[in-house]
Amino acid sequence: MTREELPNLAESKLTALVVDDNFVNQSIHQKLLARLGITNEVVCNGKEAVDAHCSGRNYDLILMDMDMPIMNGIQATKRLREMGIESKIAGVTTRANEGEKKEFMEAGLNDFQEKPLTISKLLSILHKFDFYVQT
Amino acid sequence: MNTIVVGQLQRQFQDYIVSLYQQGYLDNQFTELRKLQDEGSPDFVAEVVSLFFDDCAKLINDMSTSLERPDHVDFKQVDSGVHQLKGSSSSVGARRVKSVCIAFKECCDVQNREGCLRCLQQVDYEYKMLKTKLQDLFNLEQQILQAGGTIPQVSMN
Numbered sequence: 001m002t003r004e005e006l007p008n009l010a011e012s013k014l015t016a017l018v019v020d021d022n023f024v025n026q027s028i029h030q031k032l033l034a035r036l037g038i039t040n041e042v043v044c045n046g047k048e049a050v051d052a053h054c055s056g057r058n059y060d061l062i063l064m065d066m067d068m069p070i071m072n073g074i075q076a077t078k079r080l081r082e083m084g085i086e087s088k089i090a091g092v093t094t095r096a097n098e099g100e101k102k103e104f105m106e107a108g109l110n111d112f113q114e115k116p117l118t119i120s121k122l123l124s125i126l127h128k129f130d131f132y133v134q135t
Numbered sequence: 136m137n138t139i140v141v142g143q144l145q146r147q148f149q150d151y152i153v154s155l156y157q158q159g160y161l162d163n164q165f166t167e168l169r170k171l172q173d174e175g176s177p178d179f180v181a182e183v184v185s186l187f188f189d190d191c192a193k194l195i196n197d198m199s200t201s202l203e204r205p206d207h208v209d210f211k212q213v214d215s216g217v218h219q220l221k222g223s224s225s226s227v228g229a230r231r232v233k234s235v236c237i238a239f240k241e242c243c244d245v246q247n248r249e250g251c252l253r254c255l256q257q258v259d260y261e262y263k264m265l266k267t268k269l270q271d272l273f274n275l276e277q278q279i280l281q282a283g284g285t286i287p288q289v290s291m292n
Contacts, residue, residue, distance in 0.1 A: 023186045024223040031171045031179060067218065094222045116226040118167045 006119065007132055010037030014131055015058075018042040019049045019076065020065040020092075025115070029063055029092070032122050036132075045069055046076025053080060059087050060131065063117070066093035066104055074107045081108035088129045092117055136283030145287050148275045152289050155272070160265055165228030166291055181273050184266075187227045191262040194220050195255065202251055213251060214243040220258065231261045 016038050018029045026042045033040040038061070043049050045068040062080075066073040077089055090111040091104045101112055111128050113121045126132035155161045172179040198216040201209045221236035235258040242250030276286050 022190070022219060022223055022226075024183060024190055024226050027183050027186060028168070028171070028226055031176070031183075035171055035173075067215075094218070094225060115222060116164050116167070116228075118164070119170065 006035060007123070008037045009126070009132060012037075012131065014038045014060045016040040016061040016063065017049060017052065017057075017059040017087075018063050019044075019046065019068070019073065020063070021045055021068040022065070025065065025117075029117055032117060032119060033063075035119070036122065036126070046071030046073060046079070049076050050079050050083070053083060053085055058085075061125075061129065062087050062089045063092050064089050064109070066091060066100070074104055077104070077107040077109060088131075090125045141279065141282045141284035144275065144279045144282055145284055148272070148279060149287050149289050151272060151275060153291070155268055156291050159230050159234075160268055162228045162230040162233075163291065164226065166289075168227060169288075184227055184269055187223050187229065188262060188266050190223050191220065191232070191258075195259050195262075198251075198255055202248060202255065205248060208246070208248050208251075210243050210246050210251075214240065217243055224262075229262070229265055232258060232265060235261055 014037075016033050018026055018033070018040060020026050020029065020042070021044050026044075030040055030042055041052070041057075041059075043052055046064075047070045049062065049064070050071065064073045064077055068076075071079070073091060073093065077091070080087070080089065088110045089108065090113060091101075091109045092113050092115055093100075093104070094115045105112055111125050113125060123132060152161075156165075168180050168183060176182075194216045198213050201212040201216070217236050217239045221233055221240065224230075224232035224236060235254055239251065239254035239258060242254055279286055
Protein backbone atom coordinates (compact mmCIF):
# COMPACT_ATOMS: atom_id res chain seq x y z
CA MET A 1 0.00 0.00 0.00
CA THR A 2 1.49 3.33 -1.00
CA ARG A 3 1.43 6.40 1.22
CA GLU A 4 -1.23 7.91 -0.98
CA GLU A 5 -3.48 4.86 -0.49
CA LEU A 6 -3.33 4.91 3.31
CA PRO A 7 -6.66 5.78 4.91
CA ASN A 8 -6.83 8.92 7.02
CA LEU A 9 -8.99 8.24 10.03
CA ALA A 10 -8.59 11.69 11.58
CA GLU A 11 -12.26 12.47 11.02
CA SER A 12 -13.20 9.45 13.12
CA LYS A 13 -11.43 11.15 16.05
CA LEU A 14 -10.16 7.80 17.27
CA THR A 15 -7.86 7.71 20.27
CA ALA A 16 -5.34 5.06 21.18
CA LEU A 17 -3.03 4.11 24.01
CA VAL A 18 0.29 2.38 23.35
CA VAL A 19 1.38 0.24 26.29
CA ASP A 20 4.97 -0.94 25.84
CA ASP A 21 8.17 -0.69 27.87
CA ASN A 22 10.45 -0.63 24.84
CA PHE A 23 11.23 2.81 23.38
CA VAL A 24 11.80 1.44 19.89
CA ASN A 25 8.38 -0.16 19.82
CA GLN A 26 6.76 2.89 21.40
CA SER A 27 8.13 5.10 18.61
CA ILE A 28 7.07 2.76 15.85
CA HIS A 29 3.58 2.09 17.20
CA GLN A 30 2.94 5.79 17.80
CA LYS A 31 4.11 6.60 14.29
CA LEU A 32 1.90 3.91 12.77
CA LEU A 33 -1.12 5.31 14.60
CA ALA A 34 -0.27 8.90 13.73
CA ARG A 35 0.15 7.98 10.08
CA LEU A 36 -3.45 6.80 10.05
CA GLY A 37 -4.63 9.96 11.80
CA ILE A 38 -5.21 8.35 15.19
CA THR A 39 -4.41 10.55 18.20
CA ASN A 40 -2.39 8.53 20.69
CA GLU A 41 -0.54 8.46 23.97
CA VAL A 42 2.06 6.09 25.34
CA VAL A 43 2.74 4.51 28.72
CA CYS A 44 5.57 2.20 29.76
CA ASN A 45 3.82 -0.64 31.57
CA GLY A 46 0.49 -2.12 32.56
CA LYS A 47 0.28 -0.20 35.83
CA GLU A 48 0.61 3.13 34.01
CA ALA A 49 -2.14 2.00 31.64
CA VAL A 50 -4.41 1.20 34.57
CA ASP A 51 -3.50 4.49 36.28
CA ALA A 52 -4.32 6.43 33.11
CA HIS A 53 -7.82 4.94 33.16
CA CYS A 54 -8.20 5.55 36.90
CA SER A 55 -7.48 9.20 36.25
CA GLY A 56 -10.45 9.31 33.91
CA ARG A 57 -8.78 8.93 30.54
CA ASN A 58 -10.36 6.62 28.01
CA TYR A 59 -9.33 5.35 24.60
CA ASP A 60 -10.99 3.66 21.67
CA LEU A 61 -8.04 1.33 21.15
CA ILE A 62 -5.27 -0.02 23.38
CA LEU A 63 -2.18 -1.67 21.89
CA MET A 64 -0.96 -3.85 24.74
CA ASP A 65 2.47 -5.45 24.93
CA MET A 66 2.72 -8.64 26.98
CA ASP A 67 6.11 -8.56 28.71
CA MET A 68 6.47 -5.42 30.79
CA PRO A 69 7.90 -4.70 34.23
CA ILE A 70 5.74 -3.82 37.26
CA MET A 71 2.51 -5.02 35.61
CA ASN A 72 2.55 -7.10 32.45
CA GLY A 73 0.01 -7.06 29.64
CA ILE A 74 -1.99 -10.02 30.90
CA GLN A 75 -2.39 -8.53 34.36
CA ALA A 76 -3.19 -5.08 32.97
CA THR A 77 -5.80 -6.43 30.55
CA LYS A 78 -7.52 -8.38 33.33
CA ARG A 79 -7.47 -5.33 35.58
CA LEU A 80 -8.89 -3.03 32.92
CA ARG A 81 -11.73 -5.45 32.21
CA GLU A 82 -12.44 -5.75 35.94
CA MET A 83 -12.68 -1.96 36.04
CA GLY A 84 -15.33 -2.14 33.32
CA ILE A 85 -13.14 -0.70 30.58
CA GLU A 86 -14.70 -1.68 27.27
CA SER A 87 -12.05 -0.25 24.95
CA LYS A 88 -10.84 -2.55 22.21
CA ILE A 89 -7.58 -4.09 23.39
CA ALA A 90 -5.18 -5.65 20.89
CA GLY A 91 -2.32 -7.69 22.30
CA VAL A 92 0.90 -7.03 20.40
CA THR A 93 3.79 -9.26 21.36
CA THR A 94 6.72 -11.28 20.08
CA ARG A 95 5.66 -14.19 22.26
CA ALA A 96 3.49 -16.24 19.98
CA ASN A 97 3.33 -19.81 21.21
CA GLU A 98 -0.24 -21.04 21.47
CA GLY A 99 -0.27 -21.30 25.26
CA GLU A 100 0.91 -17.73 25.81
CA LYS A 101 -1.45 -16.41 23.15
CA LYS A 102 -4.38 -18.24 24.75
CA GLU A 103 -3.55 -16.87 28.18
CA PHE A 104 -3.32 -13.34 26.81
CA MET A 105 -6.59 -13.65 24.87
CA GLU A 106 -8.38 -15.06 27.90
CA ALA A 107 -7.29 -12.04 29.93
CA GLY A 108 -9.73 -10.02 27.85
CA LEU A 109 -8.16 -9.11 24.52
CA ASN A 110 -10.27 -8.40 21.46
CA ASP A 111 -7.45 -9.24 19.05
CA PHE A 112 -3.86 -10.40 18.96
CA GLN A 113 -1.06 -9.52 16.55
CA GLU A 114 2.50 -10.72 16.45
CA LYS A 115 5.20 -8.08 16.49
CA PRO A 116 6.61 -6.38 14.58
CA LEU A 117 3.56 -4.28 13.95
CA THR A 118 3.12 -2.95 10.42
CA ILE A 119 0.57 -0.73 8.71
CA SER A 120 -1.15 -3.84 7.33
CA LYS A 121 -1.42 -5.47 10.74
CA LEU A 122 -2.72 -2.26 12.30
CA LEU A 123 -5.32 -1.88 9.56
CA SER A 124 -6.33 -5.49 10.18
CA ILE A 125 -6.87 -4.65 13.85
CA LEU A 126 -8.86 -1.53 13.00
CA HIS A 127 -10.94 -3.40 10.44
CA LYS A 128 -11.75 -6.14 12.94
CA PHE A 129 -12.99 -3.50 15.37
CA ASP A 130 -15.04 -1.73 12.70
CA PHE A 131 -12.87 1.39 13.07
CA TYR A 132 -11.93 1.15 9.43
CA VAL A 133 -14.01 -0.04 6.52
CA GLN A 134 -12.07 -0.88 3.39
CA THR A 135 -13.60 0.73 0.30
CA MET B 136 20.77 21.05 -8.89
CA ASN B 137 23.35 18.99 -10.73
CA THR B 138 21.18 16.19 -12.06
CA ILE B 139 24.14 14.02 -13.01
CA VAL B 140 25.54 14.14 -9.49
CA VAL B 141 22.10 13.54 -7.99
CA GLY B 142 21.55 10.59 -10.33
CA GLN B 143 24.89 9.07 -9.37
CA LEU B 144 24.20 9.49 -5.67
CA GLN B 145 20.74 8.01 -6.03
CA ARG B 146 22.13 4.97 -7.84
CA GLN B 147 24.81 4.60 -5.18
CA PHE B 148 22.13 4.75 -2.51
CA GLN B 149 19.97 2.15 -4.25
CA ASP B 150 22.90 -0.22 -4.77
CA TYR B 151 23.99 0.17 -1.17
CA ILE B 152 20.62 -0.41 0.42
CA VAL B 153 19.98 -3.42 -1.84
CA SER B 154 23.33 -4.87 -0.75
CA LEU B 155 22.33 -4.47 2.91
CA TYR B 156 19.24 -6.58 2.28
CA GLN B 157 21.12 -9.14 0.18
CA GLN B 158 23.84 -9.53 2.80
CA GLY B 159 21.19 -10.13 5.45
CA TYR B 160 21.74 -7.01 7.51
CA LEU B 161 18.17 -5.82 6.93
CA ASP B 162 14.82 -7.40 6.25
CA ASN B 163 11.40 -6.22 5.13
CA GLN B 164 10.61 -4.58 8.46
CA PHE B 165 13.20 -1.91 7.61
CA THR B 166 11.24 -1.25 4.43
CA GLU B 167 8.10 -0.83 6.56
CA LEU B 168 9.98 1.63 8.76
CA ARG B 169 11.07 3.70 5.74
CA LYS B 170 7.46 3.91 4.59
CA LEU B 171 6.60 5.70 7.83
CA GLN B 172 9.12 8.49 7.20
CA ASP B 173 7.57 11.62 5.70
CA GLU B 174 8.02 15.39 5.41
CA GLY B 175 6.67 15.81 8.92
CA SER B 176 9.28 13.45 10.36
CA PRO B 177 12.17 13.35 7.88
CA ASP B 178 14.55 11.74 10.38
CA PHE B 179 12.15 9.12 11.70
CA VAL B 180 14.17 6.09 10.62
CA ALA B 181 17.44 7.51 11.94
CA GLU B 182 15.78 8.36 15.25
CA VAL B 183 14.26 4.91 15.70
CA VAL B 184 17.45 3.05 14.82
CA SER B 185 19.34 5.34 17.18
CA LEU B 186 16.97 4.23 19.97
CA PHE B 187 17.59 0.65 18.90
CA PHE B 188 21.37 1.00 19.09
CA ASP B 189 21.10 2.63 22.53
CA ASP B 190 18.92 -0.33 23.55
CA CYS B 191 21.53 -2.76 22.22
CA ALA B 192 24.36 -1.14 24.15
CA LYS B 193 22.43 -1.15 27.42
CA LEU B 194 21.07 -4.69 27.10
CA ILE B 195 24.44 -6.11 26.07
CA ASN B 196 26.07 -4.43 29.04
CA ASP B 197 23.41 -5.82 31.41
CA MET B 198 23.72 -9.31 29.97
CA SER B 199 27.48 -9.16 30.19
CA THR B 200 27.19 -8.41 33.89
CA SER B 201 24.74 -11.28 34.37
CA LEU B 202 27.13 -13.69 32.63
CA GLU B 203 30.27 -12.50 34.35
CA ARG B 204 30.60 -14.95 37.22
CA PRO B 205 30.61 -18.59 36.10
CA ASP B 206 29.23 -19.76 39.44
CA HIS B 207 26.43 -17.23 39.59
CA VAL B 208 24.83 -16.69 36.19
CA ASP B 209 21.35 -15.19 36.23
CA PHE B 210 19.97 -16.93 33.14
CA LYS B 211 16.52 -15.47 33.76
CA GLN B 212 17.99 -11.99 33.50
CA VAL B 213 19.95 -12.94 30.39
CA ASP B 214 16.84 -14.47 28.83
CA SER B 215 14.90 -11.31 29.53
CA GLY B 216 17.61 -9.23 27.84
CA VAL B 217 17.70 -11.50 24.81
CA HIS B 218 13.92 -11.31 24.55
CA GLN B 219 14.03 -7.52 24.59
CA LEU B 220 16.81 -7.42 22.04
CA LYS B 221 15.07 -9.88 19.76
CA GLY B 222 11.94 -7.77 19.96
CA SER B 223 13.54 -4.49 19.09
CA SER B 224 15.80 -5.95 16.39
CA SER B 225 12.72 -7.50 14.84
CA SER B 226 10.91 -4.15 14.97
CA VAL B 227 13.60 -2.28 13.04
CA GLY B 228 14.43 -5.05 10.58
CA ALA B 229 17.88 -5.82 11.99
CA ARG B 230 17.92 -9.34 10.59
CA ARG B 231 21.39 -10.53 11.62
CA VAL B 232 20.99 -9.22 15.16
CA LYS B 233 17.65 -11.00 15.41
CA SER B 234 19.18 -14.25 14.11
CA VAL B 235 21.88 -14.16 16.76
CA CYS B 236 19.20 -13.54 19.40
CA ILE B 237 17.41 -16.72 18.35
CA ALA B 238 20.60 -18.74 18.87
CA PHE B 239 21.27 -16.82 22.07
CA LYS B 240 17.86 -17.79 23.47
CA GLU B 241 18.59 -21.45 22.80
CA CYS B 242 21.80 -21.18 24.82
CA CYS B 243 19.89 -19.52 27.66
CA ASP B 244 17.24 -22.23 27.61
CA VAL B 245 19.86 -24.93 28.26
CA GLN B 246 21.86 -22.67 30.59
CA ASN B 247 24.95 -22.87 28.41
CA ARG B 248 27.14 -20.04 29.72
CA GLU B 249 29.90 -20.48 27.14
CA GLY B 250 27.35 -20.47 24.33
CA CYS B 251 25.76 -17.36 25.79
CA LEU B 252 29.10 -15.60 25.95
CA ARG B 253 29.78 -16.43 22.29
CA CYS B 254 26.35 -15.14 21.29
CA LEU B 255 26.86 -12.01 23.34
CA GLN B 256 30.10 -11.31 21.53
CA GLN B 257 28.43 -11.96 18.19
CA VAL B 258 25.41 -9.78 18.88
CA ASP B 259 27.73 -6.98 19.97
CA TYR B 260 29.64 -7.33 16.70
CA GLU B 261 26.50 -7.46 14.58
CA TYR B 262 24.81 -4.41 16.04
CA LYS B 263 27.98 -2.35 15.73
CA MET B 264 28.44 -3.48 12.15
CA LEU B 265 24.84 -2.55 11.35
CA LYS B 266 25.30 0.80 13.05
CA THR B 267 28.23 1.60 10.78
CA LYS B 268 26.39 0.44 7.66
CA LEU B 269 23.29 2.48 8.46
CA GLN B 270 25.36 5.55 9.23
CA ASP B 271 26.86 5.26 5.76
CA LEU B 272 23.34 4.91 4.35
CA PHE B 273 22.09 8.00 6.19
CA ASN B 274 25.17 9.94 5.02
CA LEU B 275 24.29 9.05 1.43
CA GLU B 276 20.74 10.28 2.04
CA GLN B 277 22.08 13.58 3.29
CA GLN B 278 24.34 13.95 0.28
CA ILE B 279 21.37 13.37 -2.04
CA LEU B 280 19.25 15.94 -0.21
CA GLN B 281 22.07 18.48 -0.13
CA ALA B 282 22.55 18.00 -3.87
CA GLY B 283 18.87 18.87 -4.32
CA GLY B 284 17.61 15.37 -5.02
CA THR B 285 15.04 13.09 -3.39
CA ILE B 286 15.65 9.80 -1.63
CA PRO B 287 14.66 6.89 -3.88
CA GLN B 288 12.05 4.44 -2.63
CA VAL B 289 13.63 1.05 -3.08
CA SER B 290 11.36 -1.94 -3.53
CA MET B 291 12.79 -5.25 -2.40
CA ASN B 292 10.01 -7.38 -3.93
